[in-house]
Amino acid sequence: MSDVNVIAGAGRDGASGTGTAVAGGADDAIILDHVSVTFHERGKDIEAVRDVSLTVARGEVYGIVGFSGAGKSTLVRTINLLERPTSGRVLIDGRDVTQSRGSRLRDLRKRIGFIFQGFNLITNVTVRENIEFALKAGGWPKSERQDRIKELLHLVGLETKLDSYPSSLSGGQKQRVSIARALANKPEILLCDEATSALDLETTEEILALLKRINRELGITIVFITHQLDVAKAVFDHVAVMEEGRIVEQGATFDVFAEPRHDTTRALVERYLGVAIPPQLVTSLPSGIIVELRYKGDDALEPLISRVAREHDVSIDVLHANVEYFGAQAIGTLLVLVSGPDSAVPEALDTLRSRVFGFRKLDRKALAAGGGSGSERKA
Amino acid sequence: MDSTLQILQDNLGKALLDTAYMVVIATVIGVVLGTLIALLLYVTENRLFTPNATVNTVVGFIVNAIRSLPFLILMVVLIPLVQLLIGDPYTPTGGAISLSIAAVPFFARVAESAFSEVDPGLLEAAVSTGATIPQIIVGAVFPQALPSFIRGVVLTVISLIGYSAMVGTIGAGGIGDMAIQYGYNRYETGVLVIIVVILIVLVQVIQWVGDWLARSVTH
Numbered sequence: 001m002s003d004v005n006v007i008a009g010a011g012r013d014g015a016s017g018t019g020t021a022v023a024g025g026a027d028d029a030i031i032l033d034h035v036s037v038t039f040h041e042r043g044k045d046i047e048a049v050r051d052v053s054l055t056v057a058r059g060e061v062y063g064i065v066g067f068s069g070a071g072k073s074t075l076v077r078t079i080n081l082l083e084r085p086t087s088g089r090v091l092i093d094g095r096d097v098t099q100s101r102g103s104r105l106r107d108l109r110k111r112i113g114f115i116f117q118g119f120n121l122i123t124n125v126t127v128r129e130n131i132e133f134a135l136k137a138g139g140w141p142k143s144e145r146q147d148r149i150k151e152l153l154h155l156v157g158l159e160t161k162l163d164s165y166p167s168s169l170s171g172g173q174k175q176r177v178s179i180a181r182a183l184a185n186k187p188e189i190l191l192c193d194e195a196t197s198a199l200d201l202e203t204t205e206e207i208l209a210l211l212k213r214i215n216r217e218l219g220i221t222i223v224f225i226t227h228q229l230d231v232a233k234a235v236f237d238h239v240a241v242m243e244e245g246r247i248v249e250q251g252a253t254f255d256v257f258a259e260p261r262h263d264t265t266r267a268l269v270e271r272y273l274g275v276a277i278p279p280q281l282v283t284s285l286p287s288g289i290i291v292e293l294r295y296k297g298d299d300a301l302e303p304l305i306s307r308v309a310r311e312h313d314v315s316i317d318v319l320h321a322n323v324e325y326f327g328a329q330a331i332g333t334l335l336v337l338v339s340g341p342d343s344a345v346p347e348a349l350d351t352l353r354s355r356v357f358g359f360r361k362l363d364r365k366a367l368a369a370g371g372g373s374g375s376e377r378k379a
Numbered sequence: 380m381d382s383t384l385q386i387l388q389d390n391l392g393k394a395l396l397d398t399a400y401m402v403v404i405a406t407v408i409g410v411v412l413g414t415l416i417a418l419l420l421y422v423t424e425n426r427l428f429t430p431n432a433t434v435n436t437v438v439g440f441i442v443n444a445i446r447s448l449p450f451l452i453l454m455v456v457l458i459p460l461v462q463l464l465i466g467d468p469y470t471p472t473g474g475a476i477s478l479s480i481a482a483v484p485f486f487a488r489v490a491e492s493a494f495s496e497v498d499p500g501l502l503e504a505a506v507s508t509g510a511t512i513p514q515i516i517v518g519a520v521f522p523q524a525l526p527s528f529i530r531g532v533v534l535t536v537i538s539l540i541g542y543s544a545m546v547g548t549i550g551a552g553g554i555g556d557m558a559i560q561y562g563y564n565r566y567e568t569g570v571l572v573i574i575v576v577i578l579i580v581l582v583q584v585i586q587w588v589g590d591w592l593a594r595s596v597t598h
Binding site: 077080082106107108109110112113114116118120121122123124125129133134136137138165166167178181182184185 | 427498500501503504505506507508509510511514518519522523525526596597598
């Protein structure tokens with residue numbers, strides 16, 4: 001990275017969640033206003049969520065990413081008050097619901113669906129009864145429940161599993177049932193807590209496609225927490241990055257991941273975008289400097305590299321290239337070896353640095369030892 | 380041999396009926412009241428329902444207090460109470476009352492542990508639908524806890540058969556009474572052997588039926 005603090009001005013609500021003024025607009029489905037959650041465990045105070053403010057617009061998919069233990073699960077649970085904030089306010093549709101109790105709290109929860117990593121179905125009853133449980137909670141008359149159950153199962157593509165028990169379903173099918181259950185009472189908001197983290201790659205894509213369709217066709221606002229950047233880049237409109245209970249960065253998904261400003265975001269992005277070269281290959285490379293370049297998809301880098309090589313009379317070899325799409329936009333990562341006369345190489349590097357938004361010299365020794373360039377990239 | 384057969388013919392039927400009477404009454408009362416107490420403990424303990432440390436501690440203390448008495452002692456302690464209630468404590472009904480009072484806290488703990496085994500994630504999902512506590516107990520907790528609950532009922536019935544022999548020895552009748560009176564006091568080894576065999580078969584059958592039921596509600 002060229003600078004520690006890139007001021008991109010791209011983040012909505014400014015650079016960070018904390019301290020942001022909260023003004024409830026008509027299009028805001030959810031507002032968290034300086035929310036903190038502190039647990040008391042064995043005489044100790046554990047601050048799971050610290051002074052988080054964020055705004056989720058109606059109809060968008062809002063993501064919260066972070067490493068495990070960052071407080072994401074606790075934060076998302078404050079939205080339907082499974083966790084009540086120790087301080088701060090939760091506003092749904094502009095109304096402060098923080099102190100709701102009894103029937104008002106239950107009515108609120110009927111408007112907010114929740115799906116979980118572990119599906120959390122009642123395993124000893126059928127798919128039909130699992131969904132009927134939510135319909136009874138929502139006060140649906142008996143005569144209308146069966147039609148509604150069929151309608152919901154049709155929506156998630158599981159019509160044939162009406163009388164199956166959850167144990168006979170695959171992970172993806174179980175999550176579809178839990179989506180049907182979450183949508184039973186026609187909620188305006190759907191909360192997803194690591195909803196795809198227990199699923200394989202293909203099933204994850206199917207579930208994400210389903211959630212996207214629900215978001216688009218039913219206009220349901222989705223708040224999705226995950227540690228998987230695959231999920232983030234595929235469906236999030238806006239994203240917040242969480243660490244140690246705080247939101248350290250938030251904004252439009254592409255902007256946050258293309259130009260991460262906080263170390264945690266950078267670490268997440270590195271883990272995901274970082275290119276790795278086998279350590280044994282590093283030792284066999286000719287002398288020269290290894291550089292990681294990051295560019296946005298609309299910049300064409302090939303001509304730049306050949307021009308720089310020609311102008312400065314150095315040789316630039318591409319060791320590894322990778323392009324990841326965030327929605328319609330792409331972020332490319334290129335690992336190059338720059339070699340040539342001692343006087344020419346620094347100038348060539350300067351030119352490269354000025355033309356890309358991500359520039360990082362890598363340490364050969366660290367690379368050869370197997371570390372350094374985000375070599376933990378997921379399979 | 381003649382006298383053994385004679386004794387069995389004259390007494391076994393009534394003894395078995397008396398035992399069944401005591402055990403069935405105590406099981407029904409124990410399961411019904413025990414379940415209600417278990418639910419009270421469960422909803423006052425769990426933060427997703429109505430946590431109430433005071434109620435939980437007081438009820439828990441009473442349950443533990445009764446459970447800390449060995450049944451033999453509880454039975455003796457209860458004699459005056461039973462006398463007050465029905466007049467003659469040395470009858471199957473008197474035995475049934477003592478057994479019921481032992482069964483309630485016993486089953487309360489058994490049922491509470493069956494409820495506590497229900498996955499907290501499932502409770503979060505149930506609470507998130509906006510369901511009321513009774514709806515969650517009936518629609519989610521109970522079906523999920525049912526296999527453990529059934530095994531708990533079996534455990535209780537078998538324990539009560541054992542305890543019923545004790546109330547038998549102080550004169551409440553039943554199969555325990557018969558074993559002591561004839562097998563022990565009158566050296567009728569044959570009677571004792573037959574009763575032992577009956578008890579073994581009975582307990583096996585109850586366990587077998589219970590396991591089958593528990594399996595049939597597990598999916």
